[in-house]
Amino acid sequence: MALQAWYMEENKEDQTLPHHCNPKEHVSLSKLAELGVLYWHLNPKDYENDKEFQTIRQTRGYNYMDLLDLCPEKVENYEEKLKNFYREHIHADEEIRYCLEGSGYFDVRDKDDRWIRIWIKEGDMIVLPAGIYHRFTLDTTNYVKLLRLFVGEPVWTCYNRPQEEHPSRKEYIKNLSEKVGVALQAY
Template sequence: MEAWYMDDSADDQRKPHHRSPPEYVSLEKLAELGVLHWVLDADSFETDPELQRIRKERGYNYEDFIEVSPERLANYETKIKNFYEEHMHTDEEIRYCLDGSGYFDIRDPEDRWIRIWVKKGDMIVLPAGSYHRFTLDENNYLKAMRLFVGEPVWTPYNRPQDEHPVRKDYINNFLKTHLDKIDVSLSTQHAATA
């Protein structure tokens, strides 16, 4: 898995959208945003003890599979457009890439997009309440296992949802410390120039 800050181009969403020069984001930075990641053996997902351990520890007891491509997904154009609309969920979004590749974009505390490139073997968890979106990359294909705690909830809440309790929890759990640092920095700068 790789991650980087996105440029502001309105070009094809399936392109990498690197800034110039590229500005990569570490796994540690993603973890600060609540993003979890594992690299697993996608060829043996049915018997992989590491996947079973993660599922047991995190309570992921429901699974299904999705193939995202123009040939494999009914109503592809509508669905890929919906996936790319900025939204949040009230539950984690857990995806295990079994084949192909694609991008999950997540907002950082300063509202900048971070693009996360997942490939075969990557399992990613986006926290409940995080603003994010998904698109394929230029390979135009991804097969993923979707995991859930309990019955799946598919409801996306398109931005803005800042008053939603789950969004508020996300801000308090993952963004508040960073936002407080920004406020202190701005206050210090203001005091120095006053």
């Protein structure tokens, strides 16, 4: 099953709802790739032995990983953590997430500063480039189990918007302007 993404209607209602525009405006994988968002659909039931997953890790240098079980029963200060994940921010490094169970939304900004909602489900692995404005929330299932991957030691530092002078943001904008209309390839 292919990844689903769409332009969001901006409002202050329940963040776990889909928030489709009316009419719906779906976003293709190639459009996401133009923004630097990479995607694979893998086998989450046997990720430890999945050859494709191992090749991606080796090729992209993802040498550290851990698990995040995100639901009210398993996370201390759950509501506060979810609020923090949903604040618009960037990172100095890529954000790599592989959904093993459940589902949730990654929202990213497009070139015109519009929100695109990406619905990740079991088997979806995405890479958000360093410097892209984004946020995360659960959907109405209220559960996701994510494998978080990193190059080197894990770094979770968020830089809340605005961050136009941050080096990773400047590099992202530079790369985006150089690649206008050129889709990036996932593995």
